Amino acid sequence: MPISSYFAYFTAYRLNVVARFATAIFGGYVLTALSISVMSLLLPVSEVDAVLFSVCLSVLIHCLIFIAVFAIKPLRFLFAGLLLLTTLQWMLLLILKG
Amino acid sequence: MKDSFFRSMTWLHTWVGLLFCWLLWLVFFAGTLSFFRQEISLWSKPELHSYSSEVQSSQQTLLDYSFERLNTEAPDAARWWISLPSERNALLRVSHLPYPEPGEKASWVNHNLAPDSKVPVTPRESKGGSFFYRLHFDLHYMDRTTARWIVCLASLFMLVALISGIVIHKRIFKDMFQFRVGKGSRSWLDGHNLSSVLALPFHLMITYTGLITLIFTLFPYPAQTVYEGGVKEFRKEFYPERQRPELSHQPLTSPAFSESLDHFFTNWPEQPISRIIIDHPKDAAAVMKIYGANRSEIKDEQAVWLYSGKTGELLNTVHLEDSAAAQLYGGMIAMHTGRLASPGLRWLYFLCGLAGCAMIASGCVMWAKRLRERQKPAQPASFGLKLVESLNLAAIMGLPLATAAFFYANRLIPVTNSGRADQEVLMFFLTWAATALFATKWRNTQGWRTLALINALAWLTLPLCNALTTQGSLISYVSNGQWALAMFDTMALLAAAVFFWQSKQLQSTQQPQRVRRERTA
Incomplete structure (x- = not known):
């Protein structure tokens, strides 16, 4: 492999890594925050209980997103999926809150 | 690049593990010591060593004494606080908080007493086990909120490392029985696997529940969505015992504290008390809060009985019968702190904590060895x-x-x-x-x-x-x-x-x- 393409490979690889980490941490956080907020409004229990249930599940949700970000191969597909989920939940939240 | 789920998980495991391994080592180490927080505090205060935790006086006697003492010593205090001796803390503590002078912050006046002889005991000034407890999630020399955010992030990485570690471990059962001694980084890998797999349920539990203890720092959003006033208002509803009554500015001439105590002892004779707090003891709005000791139940919040100081009637009981959600939340925190543990279980907690420390340390060392092996000797x-x-x-x-x-x-x-x-x-x-x-x-x-x-x-x-x-x-x-x-x-x-x-x-x-x-x- 010529040196230049070797270099390009590593640059691409590192960019990929940084992008996935940033997505997993920040994107995962936002998506989790939205999911549990929606959940807290939808759960058919008292307000206190809805809050408690959703925060208890938050870690699990963030963890699953984290893993998914690294498991889904094409970056484009990953970003599109996350963006779609985030937008949908955000809209749902806006509708629920009126 | 990453041609399979398996490879990407291996990669993920290495990197999330390494980015935070030294911080996680500190958190696990301090946390493991914190299981013995009370015992370390006891060791740090030799002045307390001669007091046995076996108390002859009944709770009723100790309370009567404390009330009498507070009545003469600090009748005009803003709060009274009586901590009764327990298995892990041999002293009776009688404290009061004066009303603050304008523009100043009042501080507690504490008296530690030997429960039977009522002799005052002054232990040396030391943080003891509480130092390690605080270090475990507040770190040190830094702002509390920032520290908690950092620890939260590290814990999240830990959880991701654990899950991806399970995924990449193909022969999880076979490897448990394999320990190759003296084989360089291979031995370290075996050691890492052994300490991880043996205590795996503990590692998963302690990391998950650890995040739950700080969850309202990390994810305040459900509370903010549901309540107008956010987390503050949520806490007001979930922890009514933490609210203080408004002053009525009517003097309380004949407080009904002992009637309330009688009511409590008659109706809940089996329930030991851990502490009693009285807000505004000389005001008609006075409230007496009786905190029941949690024994080995898997719950974190103590049950609280709130009595009116004026009429002596039971105003409210809190956390006596929790809802499913509250049990889930409280149960997770209780499992993390291990306050429920009997001495035997506490040692098991400690051993599992040590296994966690070993897991992190061996992971760090293995990484360094791999890096070194990859380099040419010259x-x-x-x-x-x-x-x-x-x-x-x-x-x-x-x-x-x-x-x-x-x-x-x-x-x-x-x-x-x-x-x-x-x-x-x-x-x-x-x-x-x-x-x-x-x-x-x-x-x-x-x-x-x-x-x-x-x-x-x-x-x-x-x-x-x-x-x-x-x-x-x-x-x-x-x-x-x-x-x-x-x-x-x-x-x-x-x-x-x-x-x-x-x-x-x-x-x-x-x-x-x-x-x-x-x-x-």
Whole structure:
């Protein structure tokens, strides 16, 4: 492999890594925050209980997103999926809150 | 690049593990010690050693005495606080908080009393086990909220590392029975696997529930979505016992506290009390809050009975019968803190915590070894490798040494020094900094060996230092049945033995081979 393409490979690889980490941490956080907020409004229990249930599940949700970000191969597909989920939940939240 | 789920998980495991491994080592180490928070605090205050936790007086008698005392000593206080002795804390504490002067903040006036003789006891100023407890999630020398965010992020990484670690471990059962000694990084991998897999349910539980304890810092959004006033309003509803009544400015001439106590003792005779707090004891709005002791139930919040000070009637009971969600949340926190644990279970918690420390330490060391193996022998060490090796040595060997220094400082700093609690903490961090300096220069096997020997010496002489500076010693602790103190000394000796064994191992191998070390409480 010529040196230049070797270099390009590593640059691409590192960019990929940084992008996935940033997505997993920040994107995962936002998506989790939205999911549990929606959940807290939808759960058919008292307000206190809805809050408690959703925060208890938050870690699990963030963890699953984290893993998914690294498991889904094409970056484009990953970003599109996350963006779609985030937008949908955000809209749902806006509708629920009126 | 990453051609399979399996490979991407291997990669993920390595990187999330490594980015935070030294911080996680600190969190796990301090957390493991915190399971014995009360016992370490007891050790740190030799003035309390002569008091047995077996109390003759009944709770009723102790309360009557405390009320009488507070009535004469501080009738006009803003709050009264009575802590009754428990299995892990032998003293009766009677405290009051005066109303603040305009523009000032009032501070508590505490009296620790021997429960039967009512003799006042003044223990030395020391953070004791609470230092390690706070260090575990608030770190030190930094803003609390920032520290908690950092610890939260590290814990999340830990959880991701655990899950991806399970995914990449194809032969999880077979490897558990395999330990290849003296095979370089292969041995380290085996050690890492062993400590991870053996206590895996514990690691998963403790990391998940650890995040739950800080969850309202990390994810306040559901509370903000559901409540107008956000987390504050949520807490108001979930913890009504934490609210203070408004002053009515009507004097309370004949308080009904003893009628309320009678009511409590008649209706809940089996329920031991852990503490009683009275807000505005001389105001008509006075509220008496009786906190029931949690025994071994898996719940975190204590049940609270709120009584009116004026009429003596039961106003409210809180956390007596929790909803499913509250049980889930409280149960997770209770499992994390392990306050529910009997001594046997507490030791199991401690052992699993040690396994977690071993898992993190062996992971760090394995990484450094892999980096070194990848380099050609003639090649000078890269900056990255130097950094990793130095940090490994400074963290893994420095933290136990700093802990020993903290305990020495506890015994050797004069009791009369003002601010001695902070001086103990300073000694802890100075020792750690010194180790880190040492590690920048000597990060080879010789450096590890030297620090192992220093650690061994420090932990070996700690019981001796204790015997010379206090009334008791390991022998008297055993003969008097003071098991908490006896176990402290035993663990120090055990730590010394492990460090000594480690230094022997390092000496006997030609090729740099580091041996995992444990620490103690």
